[in-house]
Amino acid sequence: MSTIYGPVLSWRLGRSLGIDVVPPPKTCTFDCVYCQLGRTLRKVSGPVEGQVRREELLRDMRRTLDLLDPRSIDYVTFSGSGEPTLNLKLGDMIEDLRNLVDKPVAVLTNSSLVDNEVVRRSLAKADLVVAKLDAPNQSLLEDINRPAKGILHKNIVDGLVKVRGEVHGELALQIMFIESNASHAVNANCEAVEGLIRLVQEIEPDEVQINTPTRPPSEKDVFPLKPNRMEEITRRFRASVEHTRIVSRYEEKEKVSPKWLGYNKVEEEILGLIQRRPCRLGDIAMSLNLPRNVVETHLMELKKRGKVTVVKYGEEDYFKT
Numbered sequence: 001m002s003t004i005y006g007p008v009l010s011w012r013l014g015r016s017l018g019i020d021v022v023p024p025p026k027t028c029t030f031d032c033v034y035c036q037l038g039r040t041l042r043k044v045s046g047p048v049e050g051q052v053r054r055e056e057l058l059r060d061m062r063r064t065l066d067l068l069d070p071r072s073i074d075y076v077t078f079s080g081s082g083e084p085t086l087n088l089k090l091g092d093m094i095e096d097l098r099n100l101v102d103k104p105v106a107v108l109t110n111s112s113l114v115d116n117e118v119v120r121r122s123l124a125k126a127d128l129v130v131a132k133l134d135a136p137n138q139s140l141l142e143d144i145n146r147p148a149k150g151i152l153h154k155n156i157v158d159g160l161v162k163v164r165g166e167v168h169g170e171l172a173l174q175i176m177f178i179e180s181n182a183s184h185a186v187n188a189n190c191e192a193v194e195g196l197i198r199l200v201q202e203i204e205p206d207e208v209q210i211n212t213p214t215r216p217p218s219e220k221d222v223f224p225l226k227p228n229r230m231e232e233i234t235r236r237f238r239a240s241v242e243h244t245r246i247v248s249r250y251e252e253k254e255k256v257s258p259k260w261l262g263y264n265k266v267e268e269e270i271l272g273l274i275q276r277r278p279c280r281l282g283d284i285a286m287s288l289n290l291p292r293n294v295v296e297t298h299l300m301e302l303k304k305r306g307k308v309t310v311v312k313y314g315e316e317d318y319f320k321t
């Protein structure tokens with residue numbers, strides 16, 4: 001699925017898509033141990049005044065659309081460095097973007113606020129809601145997602161059941177499975193997996209995405225699952241859940257669209273992307289619809305000028321500002 005990244009609560013796209021703009025730390029209701037954005041410095045329990053305004057979003061999206069071939073866009077996605085549902089104007093923004101782009105709109109959420117009716121009304125306007133559910137109970141929610149005070153697992157599950165009934169598009173649950181060398185609780189053991197399966201049976205989403213970290217996590221002793229454990233978990237879900245697609249990250253094939261309109265601000269685009277999250281070369285090429293060798297050339301140049309650094313995670317290099 002190729003996406004344009006939509007507005008995120010905790011930073012503004014800013015002038016000319018970001019080269020001069022240093023995003024502030026993420027604002028989130030969670031502080032997940034595997035978060036690729038590092039620790040949450042601004043952890044909040046509920047909606048806050050939006051740092052992204054409708055008019056700014058529309059202006060920046062118009063600029064971005066001028067640079068892209070509309071045929072290369074499958075979805076416009078709200079995600080990024082923070083939790084999009086913290087912005088109570090999200091529903092209006094979804095409508096704005098659908099009118100502007102005439103493409104389906106997706107929202108990635110951590111599900112922490114789905115017990116809030118206003119949040120659910122916003123989500124109901126999306127064509128696809130991808131909602132995080134990593135924990136089968138309150139105890140693991142606290143260990144893995146480290147939520148702000150007052151966020152309860154029961155409310156999340158009840159809220160997701162309601163979202164299921166209210167959303168006009170599809171609901172996907174995304175589960176991030178992690179391993180650790182004993183210093184962190186994990187959700188990949190049999191008991192946790194069975195607990196998550198029971199929740200999926202209760203919520204009845206259209207899809208479950210079985211995931212594991214592929215970017216450097218917030219906590220250094222948190223690890224991705226080995227492929228064979230991912231396969232076992234995927235098989236267990238498929239055997240237990242009817243009428244729900246089960247997709248596993250390890251089964252996905254990279255899809256690169258070659259449709260890129262000539263664009264002479266590639267460096268700005270690359271920097272704008274990796275300011276939000278560390279990315280591999282392939283991720284950048286796929287997100288920007290650019291050939292790998294073009295991205296590589298720009299990255300090497302940016303690295304030489306000290307604008308980009310490389311961090312190793314597992315066997316892979318990740319580029320960050």
Ligand code: SF4
Nearest residue numbers: 028030031032035110
């Ligand atoms: S992974 Fe998502 S929900 Fe978790 S702390 Fe990071 S931004 Fe927030």
